[in-house]
Amino acid sequence: MNLSVGILTFNSEKRIERVLESVKNFADEIVVVDSGSRDSTLDVLKRYNVKLFERKFDNFVNQKNFLLSKCSCDWVLFLDDDEVVSEELSKNIQKLKSEGTEFSGFFVNRLTNYLGRWIRHAWYPDWQLRLAKREKCKWMGNGVHETLKVKGKVGYLKGDLLHYSYDSxxxxxxxxxxxxxxxxxxxxxxxxxxxxxxxxxxxxxxxxxxxxxxxxxxxxxxxxxxxxxxxxxxxxxxxxxxxxxxxxxxxxx
Missing domain, CATH: 1.20.1280 (Monooxygenase)
Incomplete structure (x- = not known):
């Protein structure tokens, strides 16, 4: 199976490089939709040869469905600009790519770093449906709480998605x-x-x-x-x- 990594960015210069480094070993393409960054985010992205698109932000559902439409691989892993794939999760994604699967989507467990501390209880476990077959998924919901809907069976991948949330x-x-x-x-x-x-x-x-x-x-x-x-x-x-x-x-x- 081949895999697109889809990322939304906006003034992400301090965060995005760490995200890109964490996926470069398994991503067949990296697709980024930027919402008009005014810092050096675009310069960082160009160094990683990503497929870059720009779209004015209206809400997360529309933004992420636009991102989905620009991905060309059979599978898509959706990430925010402050989410880093851990080594364990990376290995399990690579294993999934080589062995294939009967599932149409996978939940990953997000571990959040808040003000420099890993929050292992109040916000954890935090299972997020983020990996799915491109033709089997669609983002739905309201302007704030968007949800990835997948047609077919879904499973769970081991390994944390490291969320570096708020610095202040x-x-x-x-x-x-x-x-x-x-x-x-x-x-x-x-x-x-x-x-x-x-x-x-x-x-x-x-x-x-x-x-x-x-x-x-x-x-x-x-x-x-x-x-x-x-x-x-x-x-x-x-x-x-x-x-x-x-x-x-x-x-x-």
């Missing part, structure tokens, strides 16, 4: 601000409406799930931060939905 709290907060805005706008368009009950209970549930049920307390203070941020994300997305409803109501009156 400010970076994490900016991402939360972006994602909650996308969520609220998409939810309103789909007819979802604000609920005070969810505004109160969802943040509490998010914290309890991360910190206690998934044992985030074993991840040290970083685990506590992760759990608080999850709660804040949940609170903010419903609060922004309330704000949109209020603005729309004032426009109609």
């Amino acid at each position: 709290l400010s970076q994490h907060l900016r991402k939360i601000d972006l994602y909650t805005t996308l969520y609220a706008e998409g939810a309103y368009k789909r007819g979802k409406r604000f609920s005070t009950f969810k505004l109160i209970t969802s943040p509490v549930g998010s914290f309890l799930r991360r910190y206690f049920l998934k044992r985030g307390f074993l991840d040290g203070f970083e685990g506590f931060i992760v759990s608080v941020m999850a709660s804040y994300y949940s609170f903010l997305k419903y609060l922004k939905l309330w704000e949109i409803e209020k603005l729309e109501s004032s426009r109609r009156s």
Whole structure:
């Protein structure tokens, strides 16, 4: 089987080279869709002879389906610009390429590095469906939470996908601000409406799930931060939905 590696980039100069190095031993082609990087990302990409395309970002579903359409191999491994294939996962992908498989897709387990610490509880295990037959898969979902749908049987590959997420709290907060805005706008368009009950209970549930049920307390203070941020994300997305409803109501009156 031959394999495309598909990657989305945007101002990724500090991260992308490590990603490219981790896949060069098994990728038959590397396809990158850039969203208008203003740093030296494109210069780095050109050194690796990737197939480079540019597309203005609208949402993750459309962006990733565009990426899929530009891949030409039988299989595609989808990566973000901060995800590195571990040595163990790389070996298992190479083994899969040589032996073939009855499956149409595979989950990989993502291990996240947050503020310099590997989060082995609050965000782990984190199985992501990322490897699939090109003609058997499609990205679906809303503007924030996209999901790869695969027709056929799916399996699980051993070896972690190393996710180097946030270097600073400010970076994490900016991402939360972006994602909650996308969520609220998409939810309103789909007819979802604000609920005070969810505004109160969802943040509490998010914290309890991360910190206690998934044992985030074993991840040290970083685990506590992760759990608080999850709660804040949940609170903010419903609060922004309330704000949109209020603005729309004032426009109609």
